[in-house]
Every structure is written in C-alpha cells, then in structure tokens.
Amino acid sequence: MRTCNIKHQTHSHQAAQQGIVLLEALIAVLLFSMGVLALVGLQAAMMKNNADSKVRSDASYLAQQIIGQMWTNPTNIAAFAVTNGNIPTLPNGTQTIAIVGTNPAAVTITLRWTEPGQEPHSFITTANISP
Numbered sequence: 001m002r003t004c005n006i007k008h009q010t011h012s013h014q015a016a017q018q019g020i021v022l023l024e025a026l027i028a029v030l031l032f033s034m035g036v037l038a039l040v041g042l043q044a045a046m047m048k049n050n051a052d053s054k055v056r057s058d059a060s061y062l063a064q065q066i067i068g069q070m071w072t073n074p075t076n077i078a079a080f081a082v083t084n085g086n087i088p089t090l091p092n093g094t095q096t097i098a099i100v101g102t103n104p105a106a107v108t109i110t111l112r113w114t115e116p117g118q119e120p121h122s123f124i125t126t127a128n129i130s131p
Contacts, residue, residue: 055121059123092113092115094113103130103131106126106128110122
C-alpha cells in the first residue's frame with residue numbers, strides 16, 4: 001500500500017511541474033516582448049534626434065556660408081544685413097543678420113526655425129569681418 005501512495009505523489013508532483021514550466025515560458029515571452037518594444041522605442045527616439053541634428057547642422061552650415069560670402073566681399077558688407085528674412089532650407093526658417101561697425105564689422109547671424117510639434121529653435125553665431 002505504501003508503494004501506491006508514493007507513485008501517486010510522484011505523478012502529482014510532475015503534473016504541478018508541467019504547469020510551472022508553462023508559466024515560466026509565458027513570463028519569458030512577456031519579458032522578451034517588453035525588450036523588443038523598448039528597442040523599438042529607442043530606435044524611434046534615435047531617428048527623431050537624428051532629424052533634429054540634421055536641421056541644426058544645416059543651420060550651422062548656412063551661417064558659415066553667409067560668413068564666407070562676407071569675407072569674400074568685405075567692402076560691400078552692408079548689403080548682407082537682413083531682418084527676418086525667409087530661409088527655405090529650414091522648416092519655418094527666418095534669418096536676421098546684424099552688422100555693427102565697418103572696420104572690423106561685427107556680424108551677428110541669427111537663424112530661427114520651428115519644426116512641426118516642437119518648440120522654436122535658434123542658432124546664433126558672430127564673426128568679425130575686416131576689409
């Protein structure tokens with residue numbers, strides 16, 4: 001009689017273990033799914049930051065290009081002054097170029113832009129141009 005009880009207990013223990021294995025597998029799938037979702041969110045954030053970085057880089061390049069044009073034509077530097085000019089290469093972009101003095105001319109270039117759904121951004125650079 002004792003032998004039957006031992007077999008019955010062993011069989012009952014195996015059935016309980018099978019339920020635990022299924023539960024462990026479901027938890028593992030849940031953790032894996034959360035990890036994949038986290039990676040997708042990280043990739044989306046990286047793509048957004050990459051787009052923001054490109055616009056900032058374009059603004060910097062544009063400002064340096066304007067300064068380069070001023071250096072090649074320092075005698076006509078007053079012609080470069082602009083107030084709230086439109087910049088088609090930046091989203092909703094405007095530019096202001098302030099020139100103070102003539103020899104050397106202190107130039108301040110301010111570029112502003114607003115990307116959809118974001119706060120306004122600006123890039124400001126200064127240079128001294130002398131003939």
